[in-house]
Amino acid sequence: MFANLAQLIRYRGLIQSxxxxxxxxxxxxxxLGFFWSLINPLLLLAIYSFVFTKIMPNRVEGVQPYALFxxxxxLPWNWFSASLTESAGSLISGGNLIxxxxxxxxxxxxxxxxxxxxxxxxxxxxxIMFLIVYRHPPDAWDLVWFPVAVSVELVFTLALALVVSAxxxxxxxxxxxxxxxxxxxFFATPIIYPWFQPGLERYRTLFNVNPFTHLAVSYQEILxxxxxxxxxKWLLGLGAGSIVLFLGGYWIFDRxxxxxxxxx
Amino acid sequence: MTAIELxxxxxxxxxxxxxxxxxxxxxxxxxxxxxxxxxxxxxPALKDVSFVVPEGSTFGVVGRNGxxxxxxxxxxxxxxxxxxxxxRVRGRVSALxxxxxxxxxxxxxxxxxFINGIxxxxxxxxxxxxxxEIVDFxxxxxxxxxxxxxxxxxxYMRLGFAVAIHVDPDVLLVDEVLAVGDxxxxxxxxxxxxxxxxxxxxxxxxxxxxxxxxxxxxxxxxLDEGSVRAQGxxxxxxxxxxxxxxxxxxxxxxxATARAVEAAAGPAAAQAAENETASTxxxxxxxxxxxxxxxxxxxxxxxxxxxxxGADGRPSFVFRSxxxxxxxxxxxxxxxxxxxxxxxxxxxxxxxxxxxTNTYVEEMTPARLEGDAEVTFAIEALDLVExxxxxxxxxxxxxxxxxxxxxxxxxxxxxxxxxxVGIYRPRxxxxxxxxxxxxxx
Numbered sequence: 104m105f106a107n108l109a110q111l112i113r114y115r116g117l118i119q120s121x122x123x124x125x126x127x128x129x130x131x132x133x134x135l136g137f138f139w140s141l142i143n144p145l146l147l148l149a150i151y152s153f154v155f156t157k158i159m160p161n162r163v164e165g166v167q168p169y170a171l172f173x174x175x176x177x178l179p180w181n182w183f184s185a186s187l188t189e190s191a192g193s194l195i196s197g198g199n200l201i202x203x204x205x206x207x208x209x210x211x212x213x214x215x216x217x218x219x220x221x222x223x224x225x226x227x228x229x230x231i232m233f234l235i236v237y238r239h240p241p242d243a244w245d246l247v248w249f250p251v252a253v254s255v256e257l258v259f260t261l262a263l264a265l266v267v268s269a270x271x272x273x274x275x276x277x278x279x280x281x282x283x284x285x286x287x288x289f290f291a292t293p294i295i296y297p298w299f300q301p302g303l304e305r306y307r308t309l310f311n312v313n314p315f316t317h318l319a320v321s322y323q324e325i326l327x328x329x330x331x332x333x334x335x336k337w338l339l340g341l342g343a344g345s346i347v348l349f350l351g352g353y354w355i356f357d358r359x360x361x362x363x364x365x366x367x
Numbered sequence: 368m369t370a371i372e373l374x375x376x377x378x379x380x381x382x383x384x385x386x387x388x389x390x391x392x393x394x395x396x397x398x399x400x401x402x403x404x405x406x407x408x409x410x411p412a413l414k415d416v417s418f419v420v421p422e423g424s425t426f427g428v429v430g431r432n433g434x435x436x437x438x439x440x441x442x443x444x445x446x447x448x449x450x451x452x453x454x455r456v457r458g459r460v461s462a463l464x465x466x467x468x469x470x471x472x473x474x475x476x477x478x479x480x481f482i483n484g485i486x487x488x489x490x491x492x493x494x495x496x497x498x499x500e501i502v503d504f505x506x507x508x509x510x511x512x513x514x515x516x517x518x519x520x521x522x523y524m525r526l527g528f529a530v531a532i533h534v535d536p537d538v539l540l541v542d543e544v545l546a547v548g549d550x551x552x553x554x555x556x557x558x559x560x561x562x563x564x565x566x567x568x569x570x571x572x573x574x575x576x577x578x579x580x581x582x583x584x585x586x587x588x589x590l591d592e593g594s595v596r597a598q599g600x601x602x603x604x605x606x607x608x609x610x611x612x613x614x615x616x617x618x619x620x621x622x623a624t625a626r627a628v629e630a631a632a633g634p635a636a637a638q639a640a641e642n643e644t645a646s647t648x649x650x651x652x653x654x655x656x657x658x659x660x661x662x663x664x665x666x667x668x669x670x671x672x673x674x675x676x677g678a679d680g681r682p683s684f685v686f687r688s689x690x691x692x693x694x695x696x697x698x699x700x701x702x703x704x705x706x707x708x709x710x711x712x713x714x715x716x717x718x719x720x721x722x723x724t725n726t727y728v729e730e731m732t733p734a735r736l737e738g739d740a741e742v743t744f745a746i747e748a749l750d751l752v753e754x755x756x757x758x759x760x761x762x763x764x765x766x767x768x769x770x771x772x773x774x775x776x777x778x779x780x781x782x783x784x785x786x787x788v789g790i791y792r793p794r795x796x797x798x799x800x801x802x803x804x805x806x807x808x
Contacts, residue, residue, distance in 0.1 A: 122477065124471055128471055
C-alpha cells in the first residue's frame with residue numbers, strides 16, 4: 104500500500120496534466136470560457152443577497168451582510184460536494200483507461216478533487232473583493248490559517264473520494280444515495296446559518312460530530328469574522344483525523360483495486 | 368537475454384455478484400456487502416501458460432477469439448495481474464492495445480498527444496522532442512489543433528498509434544491494430560515494426576492475420592481456451608492452428624448441412640416445395656438461378672445420401688484449394704427406369720453458379736437404373752478461390768422433370784493460403800525475364 108502511495112508521486116506529471124485537461128475541457132466550446140468560473144459565484148452571490156435581504160431577511164447580529172457570510176461556507180462546501188459527486192463516477196467513466204492503459208486508478212478520483220479545488224480557488228478573488236468592499240480585509244494573521252484549512256479539507260475530501268469511487272464501481276446506486284446524503288449534510292452544517300444562532304444550542308453536539316462544521320466554521324472565522332481564530336484546535340484535530348481517514352480510505356481502495364478492471 | 372517471460376501463468380477473471388450491477392441498497396437490506404465485494408463466479412482465461420520471448424525477437428500469438436490472447440498481452444503490459452504464476456518483463460513496455468484510449472474528445476489533438484504520452488510514461492520534454500515526428504506519422508498536421516471529437520475514427524486511431532509507437536519502448540505489445548487504417552497506413556505500421564526489429568527491440572504481436580505471423584515472427588505460440596497448444600516455429604504453429612480451425616469449421620458445416628437437409632425434409636419444406644411445384648409446370652422453381660434452399664421432386668428416384676470426400680476418401684466439409692474432392696450420391700430407385708439424368712452445381716455465397724453440369728449435357732445416354740446405386744462426381748483439383756460454397760445435386764428426367772432435386776443443401780469451405788480474388792483459380796505459373804527480381808521470404 105505504501106509502495107503504491109509512493110508511486111503516486113511518479114505520476115504527479117500525469118495528475119497535473121489531467122487536472123489541466125479537466126479544466127480546459129469544462130469550458131471548451133462555451134462562449135465565455137474560463138470566465139464562467141468567475142460568473143458562477145458572482146451570480147450565486149447576487150441571488151443569495153437578494154433572497155436574504157429582500158425575501159427572507161436575516162437579522163442575526165454580527166453576520167451582516169448575510170450573503171457574504173454564507174458565501175464563506177458555500178464555496179468550500181461546493182468544492183467538497185462536487186468532488187465527491189464527480190469522483191463517484193470517475194472510475195466508471197474512466198473505465199477505458201483502467202482496462203486498457205497501465206494506470207494507477209486512484210489518479211482518477213484525485214484528479215476530480217484537485218480540479219474542483221482549482222475551481223474553488225477561482226471563486227476566492229470574488230469573495231475577497233466583496234469582503235474588502237462590504238466588510239473589512241481579512242486579517243493577515245488569520246490568513247496564515249487559510250492554507251491549513253485548505254489542506255485539511257483536501258485530505259478529508261480525498262479520503263472520502265477514494266472510498267466513494269471504489270465502492271461505486273460495485274454499487275452503482277451510491278451516486279444517487281450520495282446526492283441525497285450531501286443535501287442533508289449541507290443543511291446539517293452551519294453554512295447558511297451561523298453556529299451561534301440563538302436557539303441552536305441543543306444541537307451543539309450534533310454540530311461537533313459533523314466534520315464539515317469545523318471546516319465551515321474555520322473558513323468563516325478566517326475570512327468573515329474579525330479577531331483571532333477561535334476554532335484552530337478543532338481544525339487541527341480534524342486534520343489529524345483526516346490523515347487517519349485518508350490512510351483508511353486508501354487501504355480500502357487498494358484492497359478493491361484489482362477488482363476494478365473486471366467490474367467496471 | 369529474455370525480454371518477456373511467463374512461467375506457469377494463470378488468470379482467473381472474476382464476475383461480481385452475478386447480476387449486472389448490484390446496489391448498495393440491496394446489499395444493505397440483504398446484509399451482503401462483504402459478499403457482494405467478493406467474486407461470485409470465476410472464469411479461467413489463461414491456464415498454466417508459459418513462454419519465453421528472447422530480446423530482440425518478434426513473437427506472434429495466434430488463437431481463436433476468446434482464447435486468452437488479449438489477456439496474455441494485458442498481463443505482459445501489467446494492466447492486470449496474474450492469479451498464479453510469474454510474469455517478467457525487462458525494459459519499457461508500450462502497449463498498442465486500445466489506441467487513443469485516453470483521448471478526451473473536447474480538447475485538441477495537440478493536448479491529447481501530450482496527455483496520452485504522459486500516460487504511456489513519457490515526460491513532457493520527451494514528447495516535445497518527438498511531437499513533430501508523431502504528428503507527421505499520423506498525417507494530421509493540419510488538424511492537430513482541432514478537438515479530437517471532430518476526428519474521423521481513422522484519424523483517431525492513427526494519432527493513437529503514432530503516440531504509442533513513439534514512446535520508443537524496449538518491448539512493444541501489439542493487439543490486432545493492423546486491422547485499423549487503410550492499406551497505406553497498414554504498410555507504414557509494418558514498416559515501423561520492421562524498423563523496431565532492426566533496432567533489436569522485442570515485439571509481441573497478437574493477430575488474426577496469419578501471413579503476418581509467418582512473415583514477421585521468429586517464434587509463435589498458439590493459445591486455445593487459455594492453454595498453449597503449440598509453440599515454436601511460426602510456420603509449424605500456424606499450420607497446426609489452421610488444421611484445428613478446419614476441424615472446427617468441419618463441425619460447423621456438418622451441423623449446418625444436417626440442419627438444412629432436415630429442414631428440407633420437414634413438413635414446412637414439403638409445403639413450400641408444393642407451392643413451388645404449383646408455380647411452374649415441371650415442378651422447378653420459376654427461376655433456377657435464384658438461390659432458395661429446398662428439396663423437391665417426385666421421388667421416384669431418390670437421393671438418399673450425399674457425401675463430400677477429400678483425398679483420403681473420408682467425408683469432409685473443408686478442402687484446400689487445388690485438392691481433389693468427390694461428391695458421392697447414394698441413389699434409390701423405387702422402380703427400374705431408363706430415363707434419368709444426374710446433375711451437380713456449385714454456387715458461391717453470392718449465389719453465383721460457379722459450375723454446373725449433368726450427365727445429359729455431357730452426352731451420356733441413360734440405359735437402366737434399378738435399386739440402390741452409387742454415383743460419384745470426382746473433381747481432380749478443386750481450383751476455386753477461398754470461400755464458402757454450396758452444392759446442388761439432382762436426379763431428374765431428360766425433359767427436366769425432377770425426381771429428387773436438392774438445392775443448396777450442402778455447404779463446404781475452400782481454404783487457401785493465397786488471397787487471390789474471383790471464383791476460379793486457373794492453374795498457373797509466373798515467368799519473368801532475368802532482369803525481374805523478387806525477394807523470397
